[in-house]
Amino acid sequence: MTIIFKEILDIMKDIPDIELKQKQLEWENILDEKCIVLMSYLWALKKGSYEEVLIECLNKDTTNVLSSFVDINRTDSQIRAFAYYYRFNSLISDLVIEYGEESKVINKLVSYYIFDNKMKELKWCGTSYYYNVKLRSEQVNLFRATSNIREDNKKFERIRKCIPLNIQTLMEIFEDVSISQDERTKLFKILNKGMVAESTLFHTIVALAVGQVNGSGTSLPSYSKSLGVALYKYAHGKCSLVMKRDVHTNIVEIDGKQSTFYGMTNIKTRDLNGVNFNIDFSNVRDENMMYLNKWLLDLFEEEKNICSHGTPILDRHVVNTFPISSDEIVELSEIEFIFLLRVYRNIVNTSEPVLTLDQIFINIKKDIVTQISGMHKAMKEAEMSQEGDSTKEWNDALEGLDKVLDQINQLSTEEINDIKNKMTFLDLINWEEEKNYFDKFMEPKEDAKFFYKTEKRSKEQLTWMIIKYTLLRVQEDTLNIEDGGVK
Structure with missing residues (x-):
């Protein structure tokens, strides 16, 4: 196939137009031959010239790639070529801005979106395009609060034992899940979509992850890109805080080899033995659940909203099945957890520069006691x-x-200093991004009545709900402290 496109490109290069030759030189640095041929074909066709050259190219194209986009014999071929050319050119320009000199990434993404796009995250619209979600791989910190690391590392094994997926094994996955029958039926339907012959491993991964995001408890570990969200929603006093540093989102690992989702959309097998994955459900257009559901509806060809229970966008929800290693764990006692809550709040609630731990701990004990009292x-x-x-x-x-x-009140200065030394991992956090995440997450929770009304049905003890609300909220009585302490 490459030889065919090389031959067609040689024909295209005979078109005596300086503008096209300049574009071809630009494309050579970022696109493969197949994409360059298509863009050149669309460019010439929209010009309404060079018919003989185009016919020669079409005769050479035994793959019918060019005619599958625009049939030269259609009466509206010039208009269609115009729309295709500018929508693809818009995508290329935006990816160049986004990725700069990373030509291999641009090459792969352009080729995927134009010729594949089976994940349906991108939608073409006239002469442009938009994303409902983005499943690009990004390097982030992930956080999880858990009471049982060993059990966490066993969670995905439960799913693996149910492979291949069928109605019986799905019943096993959802056996202990306390969701309504309607929700269960909907999830069965989604997962069934991931088992049909036309579906891929990607469909199965998304179906399982959606079950987790929807609050179904499909035994897949949930993480957040925000430490504050993990502390607020999932930590209840004494806990193990997991911080996976600089991990790549939206990847799959098969038998030890990692790939982005873009490299696996044609893998049909649904055998999850030897498979781990990581998928981010928060990178959604306008941070609006409607667009997340639009993507899922397109992917699974459904008519009703699929993700109706969870709040993955504000939660910065990432489903991640990679095992937890010992160097990713910070063990926290109840009191250490309380101090972490307040340290976190005091960092995200101050303007630049970010306060150091030494500055925050000057009067941290008095600060906490004042607020809880x-x-x-x-x-x-x-x-x-x-x-x-x-x-x-x-x-x-x-x-x-x-x-x-x-x-x-009984803590000594030495004990407080030991707690401070345990917080050094906070230096590894991007606080500008963290503040943005947490501000949006906490915005509807600032009202105490709203908080109690919506959270009191949780299984978490009310004591810990109140402590977290008290120490993490932004609006509070100002604590005046001498000698440069937190205010």
Whole structure:
């Protein structure tokens, strides 16, 4: 096939037009011969000239690639060529801006979007295009809070044991999942779509990951690109904090060999033995769930929204099945976790430059005690219409806050310094990006009534909900501290 396009390109180069020759020189640095031939063909066709050369090219093209885009015999061939040329040229220009001199990446993406696009993340529109989602591989930090590392590393094994997927094995995957029958039926339908002969390994991966994002508990480990989200949603006191540093999103590893999703869209096998993957569900157009569902609807040819339960965009949700190694784990006690919450908040809530740990820890103990004591007082004074179990839960939370305050007040300077030394991993975080993520995540949670109304049904103890809300919120009583402490 390469020989054919090389021969066609030699014919195209005989077109005596300086503008085309300049474009061909530009394309040679970033596109393969197949793409250059198509762009040259579209350019000449939209010009309405060089018919003899074009016919010669078409006769040489035994693959029918050129005519599959625009049949030269159509009455609207010039208009169609114009639309194709400018939409593809727009994509090429944008990728050059995005990737600069990374010509191999540009080459691969342009070829994929024009001739394949089976993941359907990109939609063509007139003379341009748009993305509903982007499944590009990016280097990020990933965070997870868990109470059982060993169990986390076993999670994907449960899925693997259910391969090949069928109705019976799907029932096993969802056996212990507390979701409605309607939601379960929908997820079965999605996963069934990933098992038909026309589907690829990519479809199966997305189907399994959607189950996890939707809150179905398909035993795939969830991560966030935001430390704050991981702390707020998934850490409940004593925990293991996992930080995977500078990992690549949207990749699949098969028998130890890694590839982006763009390199595997034709792999038909759905045997997940020897497979690990990582898929980011937060890189969505306008950060709008509607566009995430539009992509999923296109991919699985569904009519109803598929992702209806979770909030993957604001959660910066990444489903990641790669095992957790010991050097990625920070073990936190309940008190260390509380200090981390406040340190995190004080960093994301200050303007540049980012505060150092030494600056934050000057009066961190007093800061935490002041904020928790203030919330404790407000709770005791609040007139809440609680009855039965709710009253007990409220009183238990107040007792829990009392115990936490006692423990913090008893900490020595040396113990606080040990806690500070455990926080050095925070230096590895991109705080500008982290602040952006967390601000958007917390925006609807700033109102205490909203927080309690929406979060109280969680299995998490109310004590920890209140501690996290109190220490992470932005709007609060200012703590005035002398000697350069946090304000």
